[in-house]
Amino acid sequence: MSHALPESLAWSLLETMLLMRRFEEAVVRLAQEGHFKGHYHLYIGEEATGAAAIATLGERDHLATTHRNHGHVIARGADPGRALAEILGRANGLLGGRGGTLHLSDPALGFLATSAIVGGCISLSVGGGYACKQRGDGSLTMALFGDGALEEGVAFEALNIAALWKLPVVFLCENNSVNAWGSAKGGFPTLNHAAKDLCSIPQSVGIPAVRVDGADAAAVHDAVSEAAARCRTGGGPGFVEAITERWPGSNPLWPDPVTGVTDLRMATTDMALPQEHHNWFRHHDPVLRLARLLAAGGKDSADRIHAIDAQQQRRMAKAIDFALAGAMPAAEAALDHVFA
Template sequence: MTTALPEDRLWHLFEMMLLMRRFEESVVKMNVENHFTGHYHLYIGQEATGAAAIAQLEARDTITATHRNHGHVIARGAEPGPALAEIMGRAGGLSLGRGGTIHLSDPALGFLSTSGVVGGSISLGAGGAFARKMKKDGSVHMACFGDSALEEGVAYEALNISSLWKLPIVLLCENNSADAWDKSRGGYTSLVHAANDLRSIPGAMGIPSIRIDGTEVDEVHAAVAEAIAHCRSGKGPMFIEAMTRRWAGSAPLWPELSTGVTDLKMATGEAPMSGEHKAWYEENDPVLKLARRLLKTSPQAKDRMWELDRKAIARMQAAEKFAIDSPMPAPQTALEHVFA
């Protein structure tokens, strides 16, 4: 049985999850207002996984992430203003507007890359883990990837070499294929794999694996703590499959804020949970789940929750202004920061 986290740790994670959620809602707002164009992916519904996992990394550790990367970057401590400016292609962005949403990254925080190539974060992660091992300082690498990454050939090569060389890599598979739409409904084809249990893939290579509920911060925290300790002790990689149900807004080809701007009154009971997304609000929204849990801790919990939300909203309002006010990169800088 997973041990419940201390109350102060839960509040810390809730604060981060709330900022991650408000950040994604701002991304949608900026897109709707035509501040940027092009495709993007959202991390809504998976905040408990990213927050509880990444919070346990130390400054010396490194990370690679996927195209659904905004949550990882915010959870690692990136400033929302420059992160939002990067998504909008502005010169004030984390990568001076060169990376955009799909490759949103902050090398100063240990991000080697966030890759739009499916499976890319596993292969790049193996390289990162090899570098960690060569450092001989007990540092680890965390590779965050989706379930479909395990369809790619490079994933098998990376898993194999990670196991053979006992690389210190936490393999965090965020499986959100449940409730995904297929092409007939106007969505993406989700996981197509002959394996009926993804844990059997790393298992065949001698990599210990565990499956958890990705919306429960205690389960995520415990599994990642075990995996990090396993890696730091020189025992090689560990695989974690964090299960979440696909947020409805990520089901179509283009993301949409189908569940609306998050209303914490649904956690306090002041607003009804109704409509077609009622079950998601009740069972699958990690922010609302943790909010309801924290509201039971003390009579002051409600006021504390509202204060944290006010801070998150104010921080994102400032981030939006920073991003909008940031200029586009100057045309004469187009060939700067390129290899060839």
């Protein structure tokens, strides 16, 4: 860590990150059991970024996220049962089953509609910032997007507009292309930029930009807090690039839980780490990284980590029951909500 988080914040981030992780472990299991159709994208490996960044936000702030949104929605405090029900397309989901995983969002918590078009959320966030500025209440809009989004032309237009109009927007680029497979190895297309330094793109229109280790919750929290403070006082947008290692399970086309169900004893005890994916467990898994830092506090701390995890696992067990018990939405209701 660049430097320590306040202790209470560190514990609260761990709590959030564990819920994100247990949530997505449930998502991948339910997908593999055939409970929902279609492609989905997991946030595993980026929990520290989302948890720390979203922890800087206030109630009136808005968020715009992407197809890789589960972690953001959970970190913002959405009910995990309703979020999971949405992913399963159930009537008791956050969006009544209309959105599914691609468009998961909780508008009551300040999310704009979740665009699953690459670059979409960057441009929408500028509109969010425009409304925040008009309200004049010191609120801001945070855009959470991947490195690929900056390949779209609309990203440049949005950055330019935000800079010109000094809009209160925090652009948080979650660069998860480190060690991604890419098309050549049978995975998803990945980072395809002529610019070697993504921060140079916002900098070219005068937006302050900083790069941090996205698995370092303290570093993310510091950088986003600084950008947010500038937004809130009329200083215009800020850009943070959080670098995260690609979770090995999200390298192939379909998520594959190759690292298993997260075992926190890897952080709280001396247990030997598995040979396979050793680097992931040792250096990159952000949940284990934060848990290790906190576990350094001794046995009480280790016990507290496991107690928090047990609590979140109980919460997820209830969330899974809630989601699976949810009714499918009525087919005819497909005709509703075309207009307000």
